[in-house]
Amino acid sequence: MAPSETAADALVVRPYMDSDAAAVAELYNKHRDAPNFVDRPLDAAMVRAELAERGTVVFLVAELAGEILGTVGMFRGSGRRVVRADEVFGDMFFLSPWIRGGAVAGRMFSQAFLALMPLEIGTIRLTVSPANDRALPLYRQLGCTLVGPAGAGEDGNIELVSHLPRLVARMQRDHADLIPASRRMTAGWRYQADAGTDRPLGEHTETVSGRRVLRTALTLDGLVFRALLEPETGEILHTEADTGAGPGPDPVLPPARAEQPAAISLFREGPLAVVLDHGDGSVAVHHDRHVGPVLTQSWPVPGPPYLTGWRRALRRELEVEPLQGASGGGWRVAERYGAATLYRETELAGGVLRQRVWWQGPAPAVVAEARLRTMVVGGLRSGLLFTGDRYVPAGRGLYPIDATEFGAAGLVLGADDGPAWWDALTGLAVRILSPGGDSSARLIAENVLALDLDAGAEYRIAFTDADCPGDVVPDAQPRIAEGCRTRTLATSQATNKSADPEPVQWSPAEVARRQVYRLTHRDDVLLLDPAGGGLVSWRAAGVPVLATPFPRSRVFARNTAWRAGLWAGRHGPREEPRRGMGWGGPEPERDWSFDAAAGQFAAPDLAWSIQPDALGIRLAAQAPAADSDGELILWITPAAKSAVALVPGAPGEAWLLEKSGPWQRWCDRLAIRLDDGRWLHAAALDSSAPESTAASDSLATKPSAAEILLRATPSGLLLALVTRHPAGHSGAAAWRLTVLDDADAAHRLLIPASASASHTELVLTGAAEQ
Numbered sequence: 001m002a003p004s005e006t007a008a009d010a011l012v013v014r015p016y017m018d019s020d021a022a023a024v025a026e027l028y029n030k031h032r033d034a035p036n037f038v039d040r041p042l043d044a045a046m047v048r049a050e051l052a053e054r055g056t057v058v059f060l061v062a063e064l065a066g067e068i069l070g071t072v073g074m075f076r077g078s079g080r081r082v083v084r085a086d087e088v089f090g091d092m093f094f095l096s097p098w099i100r101g102g103a104v105a106g107r108m109f110s111q112a113f114l115a116l117m118p119l120e121i122g123t124i125r126l127t128v129s130p131a132n133d134r135a136l137p138l139y140r141q142l143g144c145t146l147v148g149p150a151g152a153g154e155d156g157n158i159e160l161v162s163h164l165p166r167l168v169a170r171m172q173r174d175h176a177d178l179i180p181a182s183r184r185m186t187a188g189w190r191y192q193a194d195a196g197t198d199r200p201l202g203e204h205t206e207t208v209s210g211r212r213v214l215r216t217a218l219t220l221d222g223l224v225f226r227a228l229l230e231p232e233t234g235e236i237l238h239t240e241a242d243t244g245a246g247p248g249p250d251p252v253l254p255p256a257r258a259e260q261p262a263a264i265s266l267f268r269e270g271p272l273a274v275v276l277d278h279g280d281g282s283v284a285v286h287h288d289r290h291v292g293p294v295l296t297q298s299w300p301v302p303g304p305p306y307l308t309g310w311r312r313a314l315r316r317e318l319e320v321e322p323l324q325g326a327s328g329g330g331w332r333v334a335e336r337y338g339a340a341t342l343y344r345e346t347e348l349a350g351g352v353l354r355q356r357v358w359w360q361g362p363a364p365a366v367v368a369e370a371r372l373r374t375m376v377v378g379g380l381r382s383g384l385l386f387t388g389d390r391y392v393p394a395g396r397g398l399y400p401i402d403a404t405e406f407g408a409a410g411l412v413l414g415a416d417d418g419p420a421w422w423d424a425l426t427g428l429a430v431r432i433l434s435p436g437g438d439s440s441a442r443l444i445a446e447n448v449l450a451l452d453l454d455a456g457a458e459y460r461i462a463f464t465d466a467d468c469p470g471d472v473v474p475d476a477q478p479r480i481a482e483g484c485r486t487r488t489l490a491t492s493q494a495t496n497k498s499a500d501p502e503p504v505q506w507s508p509a510e511v512a513r514r515q516v517y518r519l520t521h522r523d524d525v526l527l528l529d530p531a532g533g534g535l536v537s538w539r540a541a542g543v544p545v546l547a548t549p550f551p552r553s554r555v556f557a558r559n560t561a562w563r564a565g566l567w568a569g570r571h572g573p574r575e576e577p578r579r580g581m582g583w584g585g586p587e588p589e590r591d592w593s594f595d596a597a598a599g600q601f602a603a604p605d606l607a608w609s610i611q612p613d614a615l616g617i618r619l620a621a622q623a624p625a626a627d628s629d630g631e632l633i634l635w636i637t638p639a640a641k642s643a644v645a646l647v648p649g650a651p652g653e654a655w656l657l658e659k660s661g662p663w664q665r666w667c668d669r670l671a672i673r674l675d676d677g678r679w680l681h682a683a684a685l686d687s688s689a690p691e692s693t694a695a696s697d698s699l700a701t702k703p704s705a706a707e708i709l710l711r712a713t714p715s716g717l718l719l720a721l722v723t724r725h726p727a728g729h730s731g732a733a734a735w736r737l738t739v740l741d742d743a744d745a746a747h748r749l750l751i752p753a754s755a756s757a758s759h760t761e762l763v764l765t766g767a768a769e770q
Helices: 007-010 018-030 044-054 104-120 135-141 164-174 743-750
Strands: 012-015 056-065 069-073 085-095 125-126 157-162 192-194 205-208 211-220 223-229 236-242 264-269 272-277 285-286 293-299 299-303 319-324 328-336 339-350 351-358 372-378 383-385 391-392 411-413 420-423 428-433 439-445 448-453 460-465 484-485 507-511 514-521 526-531 533-538 554-556 559-562 566-571 593-596 601-604 606-613 616-623 629-634 645-648 652-658 663-667 667-673 679-685 707-713 718-726 731-740
Touching: 012 104, 018 056, 018 069, 044 056, 044 069, 056 085, 056 104, 069 104, 085 104, 104 164, 104 667, 125 135, 125 164, 135 211, 164 211, 164 223, 211 420, 223 707, 264 339, 272 328, 272 339, 272 652, 285 351, 285 460, 319 339, 328 707, 391 652, 439 514, 484 601, 484 616, 484 743, 566 606, 616 629, 616 718, 645 663, 645 743, 663 667, 667 707, 667 743, 679 707, 731 743
Parallel strands: 085 125
Antiparallel strands: 012 056, 056 069, 069 085, 125 157, 192 211, 205 211, 211 223, 223 236, 264 272, 272 285, 285 293, 293 372, 299 372, 319 328, 328 339, 339 351, 351 460, 372 448, 383 391, 383 420, 411 439, 420 428, 428 460, 439 448, 484 652, 507 514, 514 526, 526 533, 533 566, 554 559, 566 629, 593 601, 601 606, 606 616, 616 731, 629 718, 645 652, 645 667, 663 707, 667 679, 679 731, 707 718
């Protein structure tokens, strides 16, 4: 409900003061829909630390009768990423429900915009959920456009960009004589004439002179200021002022400048390979048994503010000198700060990555006593997380809390707490060895560590093989955390089931005036949508196994185009730092054909099949060779509103996850509880893998055994059955879904498979109990 006119007039929008910190914390604590919500109470010290670490440019509060009711901020970074010097990252926009729906949001953005103008800021970047139907229209009215993918990335958001400050500055510079003096420094966003609000997300750009451009226009009284821009950087390519004659023809634009990829250096020691990116200074460690890096680390930066990002960092001017000793190899990398130089020495020897950071020369006063922060990101997705001598399944939002939206609220670790990660499937272990001194470490999420170091500090990261938790950390034991505990099997009785295949045939039918294919097999009834390429219904013993919106399209979590209970797609690499794993849509439209005899959908770039057998439902995905690395994915929305799951841990160990709020977990098999009390077991099966042709001294882009990603969302559970589809190779993977009557049956099916990392054939050894 909007505030009364009198209250709205009394509301004050003003710059934040240090004394506001406790009130801002209280505002965010009150509302779970705050954009930077974390599952723990914030306090004034956390707010002060967050604003300092982000590099605050503008931070405004909305105050009424002494109470803080809203905030909006413009920063140099968000923790996940850092922006260029002429850009800001918009975040922490929040209004108490009592002041929503009126003019307060416009007032706050107007004042923030005016505060940016004298600072020569040209671009505002921000992220928002594509399903946020309250904030998204407002941002688009403020000139924000989408220049990247229309589907949400792993963090659940899309990135919007506004080059409006740059355009307003150009208009005021070039056409000041046409602008009334009283309007030259008013709220720039109010000039917006064409923000593309009538265009679907993902369709804001077009092609002019063979290059991708963003077309926009600003209007003020009788003046229309039209412009063509480079979408990502905001470079203004062409402008024209129209006082009534209408737009002129498009100009001939120069070719787009191709940004050269940064050089990389690689040093290999047995199955380990460490890679240095000369552009941003990041270091990644790879292992032959793992897809994607097992660990990534950013270039150290002095602060606060800590202008670095664990998803996206800035390119830097770095000098690289190779190191080659008798026992290992690496690099000495330097970055100049005026008369001073910051050095980092990186050496891999004996499975240990040793790094040392120091200053040489008279460091500038602003950084002379500053700490150096490096962000460490663990890559063992399916592993266990160790802090101290306790471990839990690693998963965003499980343990510790997910503080990626408010890094200052992360878990501060003690000197002996590590952390460490271990993957039982591959046997790989990674352990951070304490650098000692006054260094400190904070877990922002289960695999994101902010490591703050004093100049001169040396720290080490050990990469080892391990067969059990005690090999990683002596005497390690399970940590019983909120919503996470090990589970004991109540009974060990088991009854084998035959896995002999049975012939099946899909037959055409009509449901809700839509052409479908139906299959009845024992107690299962399945419906396929041949036009949409998805499984739109699965009932086992008359009860739904899948949640589905068919025949309509709805929003599910961060997917704005949910149409089926099971569908296929192709995505970028799961470990890609900028986006990570998405949310299943919107997928590009595909021209599907359906083979009823094989139960297979096929499109030019992707095919998938579904076949019932005595163990359940067998799924397979295939794709021809592609030009770039990616993932083949089968997305599933089970009929499970509550998040209750069984996942494997150490060998012979099952964990029961029953946690409220959003979280996720990677694994190769799992079981989830359906709404009717039954359990759905999902397991990756072995599939043929293309051989790598990479040379021994380079990084092989190799296929992976199939994996499963489980996400708990407000809409219900979301499963992604994922397998690597490397560039230049065909891809294939298979999974099996089995419906079981109770948790013990699911537990017995989950645990026997843990004895082998290769599931050539998954046999049901625990029958459903009656």
